[in-house]
Amino acid sequence: MDAVSGLAAAKRVVVKVGSALLVGEGGAPNAAWLADFAADAARLRARGQQVLVVSSGAVALGRRRLGFGKRALTLPEKQAAAAAGQSALMRAWEEAFEPHGVVCAQVLLTRDDTEVRRRWLNARATVETLLDNGVIPIVNENDTVVTEEIRYGDNDRLGARVAQLAGADVLVLLSDVDGLYTADPRKDPAARHIPRVGQLTPEIEAMAGGANAEGGVGTGGMATKIAAARIAAAGGCATVITLGARPRPLAAVEAGERATVIEPALTPAAAYKAWIAGSLAPAGSLVVDAGAAAAVRKGKSLLAAGVTRVEGRFDKGDAVVVRDEAGTEIARGLARYDAEDAARICGLKSEAIEAVLGYTSGPLVHADDLALHALP
Template identity: 40%
Template sequence: MGARESLREAKRIVVKVGTSTLAYGPGRMNLYNIEHLVRGLVDMANEGREMILVSSGAIAAGLGRLGMTEKPDSIPEKQAIAAVGQGMLMHIYEKFFAEYGKVAAQVLLTRENSVRHNQYIHSREALCAMLAMGAIPVINENDAVTVDEIKIGDNDQLSATVATLVDADALIILSDIDGLYTANPATHPEAEIIHEVPEITPEIERLAGGAGSAMGTGGMMTKIEAAKVAMNAGVTMVIAPGARDHVLRDVLNGEEIGTLFPAKESHLRLRKSWIAFGKRIEGDLVVDRGCEKAMRQCGSSLLAAGIVSAEGEFTRGSTVRVLTKDGQEIARGVVNYGRAELMDLIGRQTKDFPEALLQEDGFREEVIHRDNMVLMV
């Protein structure tokens, strides 16, 4: 069964919708699109699927309620507007969900809910309980209290985190962009949509607007980052046009809509999903070709001998990314050494480690043990 066809069997689905789909502009909500979204979610739930919505739009709704037409620059003002708008947005959702016979459950998350393992577990259990009760969770980041240090990030990243958290089968990102194109369709009329991306390569990242890109496709890089998380957590992701009629039904019927990012492996055990996608990334380790091959083909632990360089201010127990020399992420994991310690070990065989370290109680041969690592390739 192909990746598209497998969507027909998807049981638990996370749907993310952006502000551009929910609003015409600051303070002007697109009730037509919102009603069609809700109707699609309820219809899929009535079919026997479990649906979760990650929704933007709180600030757009708040601006309208406060009679403002432009989003301010200061964080306190944005937080105040989000606090007003979140209630307004939920009121709209509750009204439409009630019209179609479903209960909406508001959930506000912050990075702290995923960084701490016990909160990660509790968040998962609460969401699963809502689904068991027949409610549809409507999730947003708690913008009224979050600052950069505890933000998950954009809502594309939030949706991928939620999909990982609840062990979803599929993540559908509804956007004003139809999918990933060979170039920016706004400036390149000849651009063609890419219907399937089996692997997030450096070329795909550049195409989406990453480092070295000359033709970013407008807001696509955050979606590629979300896809990287989803695919490696065993979740199939689709970017699809949010304004299209019956878009959820068509995607889940396996039709060739938007861009599909097929899941790479079976669903991760809960602890591994937390290691890779719940904890904050504190640094990067760049490895040589031999180490890259051993990790890709054998799932080997990461040893100091294969490390070329280390970036970031991480400490023992932090989560870091493992990168190839050309910048492709191949793994994430929990390090057994802080950066200061590791700088003395890079490129060295274990037998050449300082004698004091070798005799240390709790000494670890591996920089990252395979049990504390998730491959991203």
């Protein structure tokens, strides 16, 4: 894969935009760059691709609004600046996308939203609904409430976690350099640009942590971008690192301008299924009738109507084993109801669930969250 084909073929793209691109010299939004980027993202959307933006900038914009100047801020001051700046950040994005008839929506996350399975499922459902309705989510860390101990640390890592959450094909990290080099190109004229990384080896990581350490806007430079690429690769997502400080940076990549693409070993769907099948300890079991067993084996969702018994104690989002009536494991998946509610709706048709529970979360286990058990 190269950056051009990877970006052009991606069904879902996450783009991380840092403060240095979003905020101008005087601390106001960089309206010209935002307008160019919005046109770029709208172009992808118009050809059927879904785009999510992970956006820095709230603290920088809030710092200006609150008159904090350029001095170091305490944690409460950072949180206050984030609160004051978030509305300005969203207004800037809305004004940039409005000429293209594109609606954007604010999504604020904390680390628990991508680390705790129940909250992860809820966040994913929100993002999926926004994308299905043609909206571009503008994602940021909820800096108003997070502390240093529970934050992502930088928006490169947040971008990677959002890429995992959304099942994205490509994560684009807009930087102040046009990719990874064998040495720092600002100090070594003989430094070679690396257009493609097939595997994140210790040698590649050493380049990022040493010679490229200062490359990349934000808090962590190139090393955090490589760390983010490793997270994204585990979710089956490729990472593209490229120069952001130019008009329409996504179009520039597709036109062949320099970038580094870091390839994943698996597709997003395959990586997600492998995670469900092999990385999660099941908290319970769902025993299903013959019809449901056959449907699940064909890749269908597990409906409550086909479940005959619930075993164990589990919460929404926990991993469960799906077994047939003979006790044979068919699949593993993530439950969309806790054990108590699952037991209450066993055997019910989908349209009857809300009357019993007062809400519905769809099938007991969605097909997207099911990993079939390999036959011996």
